[in-house]
Amino acid sequence: MIKNIVFDLGNVLVDFDPLRFVREKTADEKQQKLLMSEIFGSVDWLRFDKGTMTKQELLSSVKTRLPEELHAIAEELLATWYNGLHPLPQMKDLPLQLKEKGFGVYLLSNAPQDYYLYEEKVPNHNSFDGIFISSDWKLSKPEHEIFQTFYSHFRLNPAECYFIDDMAANILAAEETGMNGFHFKKNFSSLKEELTRFGL
Template sequence: MIKNIVFDMGNVVLSYDPNYIIQHFTKDKDQQRLLVEAIFKSPEWLALDEGTLSKEDACAIMKARVDLQLKPLVKKVMDEWYLYLTPFKNIIELSKRLKEEGYTLYLLSNTSLSFYEYYENVEAFAYFKDFYISAKHLLMKPEPAIFKDFCKKMNLNPVECFFIDDSQDNINSAKSIGMQGICFNGNYDNAQMIYDAIKKCS
């Protein structure tokens, strides 16, 4: 019986699109391209999610990678990028509905410690019991170890958990330890598909 609903964050609860985010910092197309490459597609960005590099060190390395005129923008993006994570309204509604029906909601996300700077402003998270952040626990999806550690830390039985992620690899890994799940394919106008899948497993 499914008792716990576990959400990924990027492109499940919130829209994460570096190309959209960077438009808020410069209108110059070349600068946008360079900043996306230097920040969001960098090994340092991944290391932030892994919890193996501090924000300050990552920013210093990224700034060293760009021209002088872009250095202040790198700092600004690193400080403010999360302001442009767009919430999916239907996921807010779904979260509220699931909690009202007695399910316990959790977040399991590959993300940096910057999460703690903005999560209280995310409306959907008002319905969540707890949050498991990769950078805090030094584990990353899709490794099965992160799902095992999540269940251990939250004191959950994997067979009672339903996982929602935009990556099929992550869903497959969750299933390998006994969780159920669905790959949410971006049809954000119809979160009903998630609800139906949960009910089918409950």
């Protein structure tokens, strides 16, 4: 029996679109491609998400790979990227609706320490029973250890949890640790239909 719904954050509850962030800083397509690959598409960004690299370390590393004329834009992007996060309208009220139906509601997200600068953007974030951010634990999805630590920390039975994430690899990892889930591709109606099975 499903008792808890576990949400990812980016592209599940909020719109995470790095290319949009970059396009707001430069109209040059070559520059856009470089900034995307060397910041948001880099291994360093994954380290930043995991909490094993600080923002200053990330910036220093990125600057070694970018031409000097892009250094100021890179600095601005890293200082402001989260201002471009917006709640997905169709998902905005779902956590609270689930909570009111008696489900436990949790957040399990790969997110850097910047999360604490933008948490107010997370729909109904105060209604969550637990928030688990990768950079707090130096772990990241799809590692099995982050799921196992999440269950242990909140004393949850994975068989009683249902996970909503936009990355197929994360859904697979969740299933491998005992938690079923839904691969969310902004297919709101399919998700709602799926949740009706649990009494939403």
